Amino acid sequence: xxxxxxxxxxxxxLGEIVDTNAQFLAQRxxxxxxxxxxxxxxxxxxxxxxxxxxxALSRSDIVIISGGLxxxxxxxxxxxxxxxxxxxxxxxxKALSTIEAYFRHxxxxxxxxxxxxxxxxxxxxxxxxxNTRGTAPGFILEHNGRAIAALPGVPVEMEAMFxxxxxPYLQEKYDREVIVTRNLSFTGIGESALEELVKDIIxxxxxxxxxxxxxxxxxxxxxxxxxxxxxxxxALIEPVAREIASRTAEYLYSTSGQSLExxxxxxxxxxxxxxxxxxxxxGGMVGHRxxxxxxxxxxxxxGYIVYSNEAKISDLGVNEDTIKQYGAVSPQTARExxxxxxxxxxxxxxxxxxxxxxxxxxxxxKPVGLVYISLASPGxxxxxxxxxxxxxxxxxxxxxQAALTLLWKGLR
Amino acid sequence: xxxxxxxxxxxxxLGEIVDTNAQFLAQRxxxxxxxxxxxxxxxxxxxxxxxxxxxALSRSDIVIISGGLxxxxxxxxxxxxxxxxxxxxxxxxKALSTIEAYFRHxxxxxxxxxxxxxxxxxxxxxxxxxNTRGTAPGFILEHNGRAIAALPGVPVEMEAMFxxxxxPYLQEKYDREVIVTRNLSFTGIGESALEELVKDIIxxxxxxxxxxxxxxxxxxxxxxxxxxxxxxxxALIEPVAREIASRTAEYLYSTSGQSLExxxxxxxxxxxxxxxxxxxxxGGMVGHRxxxxxxxxxxxxxGYIVYSNEAKISDLGVNEDTIKQYGAVSPQTARExxxxxxxxxxxxxxxxxxxxxxxxxxxxxKPVGLVYISLASPGxxxxxxxxxxxxxxxxxxxxxQAALTLLWKGLR
Numbered sequence: 001x002x003x004x005x006x007x008x009x010x011x012x013x014l015g016e017i018v019d020t021n022a023q024f025l026a027q028r029x030x031x032x033x034x035x036x037x038x039x040x041x042x043x044x045x046x047x048x049x050x051x052x053x054x055x056a057l058s059r060s061d062i063v064i065i066s067g068g069l070x071x072x073x074x075x076x077x078x079x080x081x082x083x084x085x086x087x088x089x090x091x092x093x094k095a096l097s098t099i100e101a102y103f104r105h106x107x108x109x110x111x112x113x114x115x116x117x118x119x120x121x122x123x124x125x126x127x128x129x130x131n132t133r134g135t136a137p138g139f140i141l142e143h144n145g146r147a148i149a150a151l152p153g154v155p156v157e158m159e160a161m162f163x164x165x166x167x168p169y170l171q172e173k174y175d176r177e178v179i180v181t182r183n184l185s186f187t188g189i190g191e192s193a194l195e196e197l198v199k200d201i202i203x204x205x206x207x208x209x210x211x212x213x214x215x216x217x218x219x220x221x222x223x224x225x226x227x228x229x230x231x232x233x234x235a236l237i238e239p240v241a242r243e244i245a246s247r248t249a250e251y252l253y254s255t256s257g258q259s260l261e262x263x264x265x266x267x268x269x270x271x272x273x274x275x276x277x278x279x280x281x282x283g284g285m286v287g288h289r290x291x292x293x294x295x296x297x298x299x300x301x302x303g304y305i306v307y308s309n310e311a312k313i314s315d316l317g318v319n320e321d322t323i324k325q326y327g328a329v330s331p332q333t334a335r336e337x338x339x340x341x342x343x344x345x346x347x348x349x350x351x352x353x354x355x356x357x358x359x360x361x362x363x364x365x366k367p368v369g370l371v372y373i374s375l376a377s378p379g380x381x382x383x384x385x386x387x388x389x390x391x392x393x394x395x396x397x398x399x400x401q402a403a404l405t406l407l408w409k410g411l412r
Numbered sequence: 413x414x415x416x417x418x419x420x421x422x423x424x425x426l427g428e429i430v431d432t433n434a435q436f437l438a439q440r441x442x443x444x445x446x447x448x449x450x451x452x453x454x455x456x457x458x459x460x461x462x463x464x465x466x467x468a469l470s471r472s473d474i475v476i477i478s479g480g481l482x483x484x485x486x487x488x489x490x491x492x493x494x495x496x497x498x499x500x501x502x503x504x505x506k507a508l509s510t511i512e513a514y515f516r517h518x519x520x521x522x523x524x525x526x527x528x529x530x531x532x533x534x535x536x537x538x539x540x541x542x543n544t545r546g547t548a549p550g551f552i553l554e555h556n557g558r559a560i561a562a563l564p565g566v567p568v569e570m571e572a573m574f575x576x577x578x579x580p581y582l583q584e585k586y587d588r589e590v591i592v593t594r595n596l597s598f599t600g601i602g603e604s605a606l607e608e609l610v611k612d613i614i615x616x617x618x619x620x621x622x623x624x625x626x627x628x629x630x631x632x633x634x635x636x637x638x639x640x641x642x643x644x645x646x647a648l649i650e651p652v653a654r655e656i657a658s659r660t661a662e663y664l665y666s667t668s669g670q671s672l673e674x675x676x677x678x679x680x681x682x683x684x685x686x687x688x689x690x691x692x693x694x695g696g697m698v699g700h701r702x703x704x705x706x707x708x709x710x711x712x713x714x715g716y717i718v719y720s721n722e723a724k725i726s727d728l729g730v731n732e733d734t735i736k737q738y739g740a741v742s743p744q745t746a747r748e749x750x751x752x753x754x755x756x757x758x759x760x761x762x763x764x765x766x767x768x769x770x771x772x773x774x775x776x777x778k779p780v781g782l783v784y785i786s787l788a789s790p791g792x793x794x795x796x797x798x799x800x801x802x803x804x805x806x807x808x809x810x811x812x813q814a815a816l817t818l819l820w821k822g823l824r
Contacts, residue, residue, distance in 0.1 A: 010623070011625060011634075012434075012435075012438065012451070013438050013442075013448045013449070013451060014438060014439070014442045014448075014593070014636075015434075015435045015436065015437070015438030015439025015440070015441075015442060016439070017435070018430055018431075018432060018435045019430075019431060019434065019435070020430060022424075022427075022431065022453075023424075023427045023429070023430045023431070024427065025427070026424065026425055026426060026427030027426070027427025027428070028427070029427075030425075030426045030427060036425045036426075037425070037454075037455065037457075037460060038425075038452065038453070038454060038460070038464075039424070039425060039452070039453035039454075040450065040451070040452050040453075041434070041450070041451035041452075041453075042449075042450060042451075043449065044623075045449070048449060048450065052450075070603065070604075070626075071603070071604040071607075072603065072604060072607050072624055073607075073614065073615075074623060102801060105781075105799065105801050106781075106799060106800060106801045107799075108799070113602070113604040113605050113608055114608075115604050115607070115608065116604055133802065133803065133806065154626075277717075279696070279699075281703075282700070282703075283696075283699050283700050283702065283703025283704070283708075283712075283715075284691070284695075284696030284697065284698065284699025284700040284703065284715055284717065285696065285700040286696065287691075287695050287696025287699075287717040288694070288695050288696040288697040288699075288700050288808075290695065291693075291694075291695025291696065291717070291719065291769075291808070292695070292804065292805055292808070294770070294771055294772060294804055295772065296695075296719075297719050297720070300695075300719050301719055301720045301722070301723060302716070302717055302718055302719055302720060302723035302727065303695075303696055303715075303716070303717030303719075304714070304715070304716060304717070305689075305696065305699040305703075305714055305715030305716070305717070306714055307703065307708075307709050307712055307713055307714055307715075308709070308713045308714060310713075311713060311714035311757070315714065315727075345723070357703075358706070359706055360706060360707065392704065392706055393704055396700075396703070396704070
């Protein structure tokens with residue numbers, strides 16, 4: 001079974017964005033044991049898209065397209081697939097009603113721009129792949145014993161459609177074997193340090209494969225096993241996962257792909273405890289991450305973004321002299337912020353972050369990237385000092401991650 | 413002048429790394445006015461590399477290769493270029509002495525692994541491009557009026573070689589045009605609705621080209637002009653940009669690629685005004701976005717993440733009866749939150765968001781995605797009702813975008 005990727009979008013040939021879709025698809029296909037032999041990128045140009053698709057269809061069993069499914073005139077994927085398979089474009093009523101529902105629900109009756117109708121015309125014989133994150137439906141078209149799958153270019157839409165529709169199709173059609181993937185998620189350790197701990201396992205394992213990778217702040221190890229039946233694959237994964245876990249326990253927060261904020265939420269809910277946060281340099285990012293979890297209102301009661309010293313004093317009761325004497329970025333202020341927010345909100349836990357996100361505001365004694373994090377618990381209060389590097393956004397992200405890590409450790 | 417990229421490396425087809433070389437090259441070529449029409453990625457496989465290179469050479473003036481120049485057996489670029497141009501591989505003494513010097517300088521006399529000699533064999537007639545960052549020399553080969561350039565796969569080596577050797581060659585060889593790109597950024601309007609406003613301009617323009625596109629929450633129109641000189645290209649863009657701006661003024665927040673929060677920050681700073689936010693369903697995301705901007709502490713004083721009703725009452729002074737009578741998600745509560753946070757923080761502006769991010773918590777009267785946004789200004793207070801769709805995170809993101817949009821409109 002030989003797959004080929006065709007990535008469509010002039011912005012990629014202008015170098016305006018990095019093509020993360022290609023990497024996602026390549027990675028998932030290889031994990032699923034599907035060989036990817038070619039990847040082509042072509043702009044929003046009719047002749048070049050048609051030429052590229054025809055060649056792909058002539059040499060690969062499955063051609064996976066990403067991009068060009070939008071409503072505008074330079075979205076050519078639907079028409080190009082119709083052309084290379086010599087089929088008419090026909091209105092897919094199911095697709096149309098989904099798109100109409102999307103606009104009705106979002107903007108009210110009759111608010112759908114007419115050119116979004118375009119997105120409901122698919123090559124004759126195509127099976128729609130629903131888009132759970134946006135308007136553009138995808139589709140799968142079988143043609144002369146081969147298949148063409150069209151996915152949207154927007155990463156969140158593309159990934160959801162791949163996992164929800166395309167992958168099940170591929171597995172059923174081409175792959176008698178079951179693929180089981182398990183993700184182990186870590187925090188408080190870097191990718192290479194983690195790899196060192198399990199180097200020998202990575203080298204010795206082929207089924208399951210063991211692959212460490214970093215993705216938005218989290219470090220993960222993905223185990224992928226292939227077998228005739230799911231329980232067989234699980235049985236292959238189990239001992240390897242257990243061995244890895246035994247070496248990495250202090251960093252391992254999930255064996256089921258959960259996010260750190262999800263795990264924290266489950267701990268708080270199961271313990272019947274509550275949380276409040278006081279953020280200075282992270283500016284709301286910690287609250288944002290915690291509240292990404294459905295039901296977080298059960299345990300997350302409130303947060304304070306105390307950017308000014310006055311806010312630290314009046315909202316959290318930080319002692320004015322503490323700030324005068326030690327500065328807003330100091331272990332003393334961090335402690336008073338954590339204890340203050342816990343007291344003020346009447347929660348079991350209070351988390352505080354104060355630091356210098358930069359690029360300005362650094363001094364020799366307090367350089368950009370210096371961040372103090374504090375956790376006030378029923379028992380005691382902990383303060384951690386961190387020196388981060390990177391851009392302002394990276395320092396915010398790393399500070400938020402460190403704060404959630406400290407909370408997670410405190411909850412265990 | 414038409415260029416094509418051929419990226420060589422199995423690791424890219426396995427999704428082990430993101431292809432940043434392709435983006436770098438695409439970006440630089442476009443900045444230099446060289447048209448890039450195709451980008452192909454192929455693994456370290458002799459037949460597929462030869463097939464891909466032959467096709468590229470048959471349709472493009474210049475074929476730029478990245479990767480496959482290393483010393484190992486799966487580094488096939490040198491031999492593949494020799495094969496498709498029907499030339500022998502010959503030892504390039506200059507290349508050999510450079511490689512030897514590299515190892516001597518780094519590891520001492522006689523420390524060069526024998527297989528690094530392989531890197532000094534180039535297709536007959538090729539001109540070497542020195543590698544200032546590593547061992548693998550690159551080369552340029554002119555063949556039947558076309559050119560093949562081979563660059564290493566290691567990004568730092570590739571970039572140095574492109575800037576130091578390939579770019580000067582391209583500039584001298586091809587009488588090139590400059591490309592100037594300008595991005596217009598919009599908020600409060602969808603991609604297709606925006607396109608309808610300027611459809612005729614898109615259709616009638618070829619230089620500059622006019623292309624709408626959506627990227628993380630923002631909707632943009634990109635104008636790209638070609639001319640012999642930068643000011644000429646600017647002059648071509650100017651009237652078209654002005655015409656588009658005149659039709660879309662109420663949505664257009666930047667003509668220089670700035671983010672909405674950057675523009676808001678500049679308005680606040682230049683007006684010497686201050687801001688505080690009260691977030692319920694966005695959970696800190698608005699504060700997070702505002703504080704991504706360096707220097708935001710000058711105008712952003714504080715934020716409240718008031719997830720519980722009690723927090724809305726005690727932190728913002730929302731009237732308990734208002735929540736009892738109309739609910740926490742109501743225009744009345746939104747208004748009191750905005751006015752409350754403005755009063756409490758003593759700022760010029762107060763922004764408030766309250767809504768149902770879901771997936772739970774919806775009712776027939778107040779479905780998931782119902783969000784009220786309010787802006788309290790020196791003059792008055794505005795409340796907006798929105799009905800969003802999507803996942804919890806999408807609803808948070810759309811609510812934050814709508815809140816920043818309302819603030820931006822209030823600042824103009």
